[in-house]
Amino acid sequence: MTNYRIIVEYDGSRYDGWQKQGNTDQTIQGKIETVLERLCGQSVEVHGSGRTDAGVHALNQVANFHVDINKKGQEIMEYLNHYLPEDIRVKALDQVPERFHSRLNAQEKTYLYRIEMGEKKQVFDRKYIYGLHKSLDVEAMERAAALLCGEHDFKSFCSNRKMKKSTVRNLKKIEFEKEDTRLFVRFTGNGFLYNMVRILMGTLIEVGLKERRPEEMSGILKALDRQMAGYTVPPEGLFLESVNYLL
Amino acid sequence: MTNYRIIVEYDGSRYDGWQKQGNTDQTIQGKIETVLERLCGQSVEVHGSGRTDAGVHALNQVANFHVDINKKGQEIMEYLNHYLPEDIRVKALDQVPERFHSRLNAQEKTYLYRIEMGEKKQVFDRKYIYGLHKSLDVEAMERAAALLCGEHDFKSFCSNRKMKKSTVRNLKKIEFEKEDTRLFVRFTGNGFLYNMVRILMGTLIEVGLKERRPEEMSGILKALDRQMAGYTVPPEGLFLESVNYLL
Missing domain, CATH: 3.30.70.580 (Pseudouridine synthase I, catalytic domain, N-terminal subdomain)
Incomplete structure (x- = not known):
């Protein structure tokens, strides 16, 4: 084989x-x-x-x-x-090699989430971007993101209530890139829980809309309660961008 | 009103x-x-x-x-x-102004046709490009295009056999732009017959594939016979790019 x-x-x-x-x-x-x-x-x-x-x-x-x-x-x-x-x-x-396993050997993954902040309907790109159509305070989002990064129990950011395994993950970085009215957000970590990227993104968007303060992130993490975090953004903006392996 | x-x-x-x-x-x-x-x-x-x-x-x-x-x-x-x-x-x-009519007052239109010449399947762009997946001799296509430009009876490049009105059009220019393995072709004219751009494109592709010689274009025009021209390329690569009006 x-x-x-x-x-x-x-x-x-x-x-x-x-x-x-x-x-x-x-x-x-x-x-x-x-x-x-x-x-x-x-x-x-x-x-x-x-x-x-x-x-x-x-x-x-x-x-x-x-x-x-x-x-x-x-x-x-x-x-x-x-x-x-x-x-x-x-x-x-x-x-x-015979023993290589794409899931078990994965060290790190990066997800990209794409948001349209401008008013413009995205005709050709509509299945590949989240049409938020609202402007976001990216600096506030970056402050909130800094509090979310690191090794934490991300139970508040997991949709699976019956998750029996550990919900501790190392979220290594969240990077923001603005291009005209589009915002690209990259999440890199050693692993992600069910819906974790989409709930992180929804929570950060609520910060960007000034519905939440960046400082609230620590409390949300501590609560270990999905209800405390933000909404789950739609799937069309999300891309698995890369998976890294140790050689 | x-x-x-x-x-x-x-x-x-x-x-x-x-x-x-x-x-x-x-x-x-x-x-x-x-x-x-x-x-x-x-x-x-x-x-x-x-x-x-x-x-x-x-x-x-x-x-x-x-x-x-x-x-x-x-x-x-x-x-x-x-x-x-x-x-x-x-x-x-x-x-x-009251008398402006978007069809009757149009002076010139430009259509863009997009072709993927490389082997690569176009996953995200597949509805917006023609996946030809064959390399084309663009220089030969340019020589053929030069013979097609100008005021001609384009009956050979019209799908509508029952066309009773004039099939004379002024094809002002055909421009080629290569970007990696993609070819973008722009057709500008004072008007286009039914399927005209797609038949012109199919005929030019046959030249690019060396199935026809550029010099054959004059004969095809003269024949006034749809059978003499090339195939009709699929619609997904075609975009109406602009319509110009005299001010």
Whole structure:
């Protein structure tokens, strides 16, 4: 068996997220497995670096799978791109050591969230940006972000109430980039809880709208209560941008 | 009655083109008229500078309409943008002289056609570019384009066989712009026949693929026969970029 790592780009608009769900097959993982099974004539399990929610996009999702097949990497990649739907593309495919696991070995992930602050409706980009259409106090958001960074229990920023595992994560940085009326926010951390980026973003937006003060962040973290944090922003602005591994 | 001119941007993917068709309402013109009629409480006819086909986009379509309504331009524009679907946006609205007609007064139009020549599947841009995925000899295309420009009878480049009106048009210029593996082609003329830009583009692509020689263009024009010209490229790569009026 050979272990292959793939880097995948996808437009999540039409999908129920990355992770395969029972019999339904409107997931990215499911689509990739179906094509690989057709190629290999055997069942294949594709391990992603993590889930992305319904409607969330990826620029560089990382996944791996083990197959026993007498084909070159280039051929496998071309086969995948030929049979995958037009909104999923395999950007790279490499043979990796047997023990490589895209989720277990991931050290760090970066998510990008895109916001339109201007009045303008986004005609061509509407599925790839959150149309907030309100101006934001980015400096206040940066002050709030500084209080959220670091190793904390992020239970207040997790939608899954039944989460039994640890909700402690190291949020390494939150970076802001303004381009005209657009705001791009990047979240880098060693891992993210269910909906964590979207709740962090919603809370920061409430700060940017002056509905909350930056100083409130510490209290929200301490509360360990989802109700204390802000709203969950919609999925269309969110992109899994990169996953890093120690070499 | 006040005559208003609007500049409209739209993603044509979901529509049966600009022009209203009987009872169906999946057209840009139909969508705009419906919102205006709701605002004015009377039937309104919106005149576009010309049709765009099903699936074709516009960056700056120009249209005008006469209404008798006691509202400021800014209010009408906001109302339109609020009630129009998210893939149609009114970029500007101005009061114009009573006799202004967006189609009859148009002097010149520019269409943009976008082609991906590289192998890469276009995940996020796939509805806005033609995925040819073959390299093109742009110099040969430029030589062919030079022979097509000027005032000619473009009957060979018109899909409508029953066209009774003149098929003579002045194709003022065809410009090529290469950006990495993408080719952007702009067609400027005093008017375009049904499918004319898409047939010109398909014919030029056949030249770029060395399936035809540039010198064949003169013969195709002279033939006045649609069969002699190249294929009709798909609509997703086409944008109505601008419409010019003499002041």
